[in-house]
Amino acid sequence: MDQFKLTLPNKREYVISARLAATSIASVFGFDIEKIEDIRIAVGEACNNVVLHSKEADSFEMVIELKDETMTVYVCDTGKGFEVDKMPPVIDPHDYSGSGLGLFIIETLMDEMKVHSTDEGTTIIMKKRR
């Protein structure tokens, strides 16, 4: 298994660097262009959530594991967390006002998504197969 770990400041201007690191690794791993785009968006949404909802944390972490046919991305923060079970169901697009689509997008674009959240932080785990 090949493992990568990127720790970066919790600031919106650096989310692009996390996306780029993830897509570059995905590209070396041999994903096709469409899957690389899916990963780019999913990683972006996960990092956006840290920047938007875990402002308490100064920095956060992206871990990427490559094993067999699967790329697993962990985005981990040490923010105040949220209650995963109390998430509202999918939004009617006509009511969308810029909030509540991130996790839905990740779930749709990736093959698997899991969220662990406590009052010590949130980790989102996403898997994509080649």
Added chain:
Amino acid sequence: MDQFKLTLPNKREYVISARLAATSIASVFGFDIEKIEDIRIAVGEACNNVVLHSKEADSFEMVIELKDETMTVYVCDTGKGFEVDKMPPVIDPHDYSGSGLGLFIIETLMDEMKVHSTDEGTTIIMKKRR
């Protein structure tokens, strides 16, 4: 000060990901295109050295610090190291056979370069000002 840390497997195919992460951060920091290219090459040479000369290490680290006008890049490995003082002087290009230019290139492209090496590993520190 903003700090980034990337840990990655010590394999030649991933050097491109380290270069890309560094250039993306340099670009957000506001370097012009020519300086971004200098950083891309210098980071590449430093990572190449890990892959070529520190094969014992399974993974290595790139740390980037942004402070005031300066980007500092540390490339650190846990290989067997080398004797920095015994480095041969600059090579005549006509005798070049594919070895011995890496550190010279880094020194030329960056504003500052320092190398620390012991038998527990090597750290190369490079600075570039905006």
Added chain:
Amino acid sequence: MALKIRHLYSERSERWEVKLMGELDIDSSTALKERLSEILEEKTADVIVNAEDLEYIDSTGLGMLIGVIKQLKTNGKELIIVNPQDSVSKLFRITGLDKVFTLREE
């Protein structure tokens, strides 16, 4: 910056033409929001967004554009996204926002 924005007012078609190049994300959407506010203050008109060189959009970019669309609607104007790349249209499609936005190939 990761997003380049160019705008011009077309007298002939009486609308703003805005070209986006690069990535519309959590960081750059603020710049686009400001630019759109400025030009719409200068002149309220339809907005045509040329997205052929837009390489990335995320939910924060979508949310920002929806805000602009709502504001335009109160003045009877619209925002149309022209020639989005595959990866960008895919995001509109999977979120169902292709029903809220007007997307067009030209």
Added chain:
Amino acid sequence: MALKIRHLYSERSERWEVKLMGELDIDSSTALKERLSEILEEKTADVIVNAEDLEYIDSTGLGMLIGVIKQLKTNGKELIIVNPQDSVSKLFRITGLDKVFTLREE
């Protein structure tokens, strides 16, 4: 892969024309080395490397090309790099290797 290589033999000018697109680095230089060995085994001739879309070269790429140049020289042939981008020529210049390689604008 980060480097794309295209080659063809030009009967008219009796030389290999090799186009490099992307990054010639520690990983991709092996692929280029193999490709050049293959074509030079097929036919020993001058090699023109079109570098207009070569975005990056490092010391391992330079070292590999020098090996090829030396091998060609024993057969009275040469390798010429055409239209390198600024960042690529800069590396030739600072290393002094612009005196060893033939670089040309066309």
